[in-house]
Amino acid sequence: MSDMAVSARSFRLATVPGVAVVLVALLLVFAIAAPGFTSLPNLSNVLMQSTILLMLALPMTLIIMTEGLDLSIGAVLTLASVVLALVVVSTGSMLLGLGAGLAVGVAFGVVNGGLVAHLGIPPFVATLGTLGAAQGLALIVSDGQSVVGIPREVRMIYSGTFGGIPIPVIIAIVVYLAFHGLLYHTRFGTYIPALGGNREALKLAGIRDTRVLVAVYALGGFMAGLAALLLTARMSSGHPTAALGMEFDAIAAVAVGGTSFERGNGWLFGTLLGVLAVGVLRNGLNLLALPSSVQVACIGVLVILALFIDALRSKP
């Protein structure tokens, strides 16, 4: 009997290679076509730039596993970045700034979760609403201007290294491991596939499903707040359109990574590969001097390609 049903580990490797195929193909194509792509500084740059996206894509994976969606995550990141910059500039304290950014993120996450879990508003609509609210607020509190004068200690968070490794990469590794532990080794993580896969079973097991759902969205907001620190440090400013449309890249990375939007089927490592694929694609197209508009179109193609490969493999 056990030879018929495949174990969890080998199952994942067997069904989610689409993203790996796509990533390897992209690396090969750009290594040949884009001059300077394989240089160490450039590859390091790809990693650095992918860190912010990863911090959005990881919670997005969990949200999508609940059969949800968070369209507001890019706008919340923007708002958190502007607020963080304002607080840092006026108080000179990075910790206070980070605290403010996290508070903004969590507040929006809780609102998203509340709208979805308690009012039953479809996630697409609920987070489309908060997207508008967060983007508007970012423009209001910044008066439409970049918030400049970010102190060096904040900028070092992005440009500094620790033991020769860029600090953002270290943060990203820590965050990834934390998410891995959270999803696969905690009670909270166990309930996430249940929210998407069989919410009734969770209720019958005596778990307050709405509370878990709100927490998942709140985690998304929290991560947007944390990513705001990296974004502000990287831009040396809080810019009111800094992360415009980044939810697109995040959702695309999750989809490319093989997380299905149904039944609580998600894969965290696939999201990591998906983030890298999106990062490599954007970087390579940059090197080829193709404009951002073309990059968006290519990411769209990337999503379809990865899912196409998965569909081909799952159908005999």
Add this chain to the structure above:
Amino acid sequence: MTAAFEPAWEPPPMVTPEPTPLLELRGISKTFPGVKALDDVSFAVWPGEVHMLLGENGAGKSSLMKVLCGAYRPDGGAFFHRGQQVEITGPADARRLGIAVIFQEFSLVPYLDIAQNIFLGREFPGRIPGTVDTRRLHAEARRVLDQIGMDIDTRTLVHTLGVAQQQMVEIAKALSQNARILVMDEPTAALSDRETERLFAMVRKLQADGVALVYISHRMAEVFELGDRITVLRDGRKVGSVLPAETNADDLVRLMVGRVVDTTYGRDFCTAPGDVVLDVRGLTAETGITDVNLTVRAGEIVGLCGLVGSGRTEVARAIFGADKVVSGEVRVFGKLRSGGPEQAARSGIALIPESRKTQGLALIRSVGDNLLVSALGRLFPSGVFQPGLARREADDLVQRLRIATPNSRRTVKVLSGGNQQKVVIGKWLAAQAQLFIFDEPTRGIDVGAKAEIFALIDGLVKAGAAVLMISSEQSEIVHVCDRAYVMRAGRVAGELARADLTEENIVRLGMHQ
């Protein structure tokens, strides 16, 4: 047609019941608006006993299960656990009393592994707060699986398991909660013969361990093979509680059916049917129906019956081209039918689906819009909509069908169930259909409107149409149909001519033997 009905069974081991039952229900009643789902039902199980629960569709089995697991709160009656009166006001109470229910729809999470599913909501805490002691989780899951003889890796994701294995996981989940009373709803419905044997072996093992089992079944053979006691429900009432040794399959069928004959739907039966309108040969579809053969002639109402899940609706959908046909052919007026629902509608077939609200009507549109939606091509061949003509056409249909609505502009949503059903029929009349397939035409319709719907259907065949009618209510089939086919497990189990068309024959053919 009366098949030999000698179930192969050995006398079951006689249990000597302890003086007090493990669980006893006394006088349980549950009323929903308009329906008495359970009426003064008393019921008891003893440890180590398999108590078979029988009844037709809608007899009250599912309601009783829901009461047992705490999903429904009964309006009246009392529960006794080992002789002590107890309350079951919610799932938590049921669980505390050791009652576990395994529904046909599983309560499993597809992308969690077996161990996580078994202990969902009861994870073993790890050293760090919030974490799960995964090692212990799998060790405990292993222990439970060993108990039921399931030698599969506890890390297997549940969605990769077959139905039988998922059922095992459900049982393991129940046992891990120290269930002493296990309720199973048609557990063998989706199992192969080999899987069924394994399940039976496990049922006997649980029985030997002193677990009380309530087992709902439609299969006579297993009723006698496993049952220590048999309770039959009919129309929400308990009509009998017997020991297998004191009864036989025929008696049980009679108990299940035996309702008072209701003659409100009498009609003049068709004595001289016309040409063959629908001819189905060897129809096999991906949905599980196999080698279905049937014919319907002009002027006939032909019934299609069988238990829920026997493939009745699937036959209708395959005829209509809504599901993919693997092999076999469907001829309408002698012409081979091909293509999807659109072609079917154009060739004069009307499918009046079971859930008219979701499949047959645009609820927020007007009566007129709904009536004419399939006839637009015929009424307006040029493609230009003419409101005046549409109005006249719709008003005409409203009158002919006696749809109770002030005018044809009223939205369909506000009409009663019977009138909505008339709108669906009218829609196909407007489209000039010649073959009508009704799937549960009277579901959710009150008694008065039922007679009117049947009069309407009678009118259709009197005007030369042919009708295939699916119904779970055997009395309707018996009183309305000229002939009937009985489905069982995706196949036509038999055909009943008018003279043989009785409820008992339908049940006999429809039951698994």
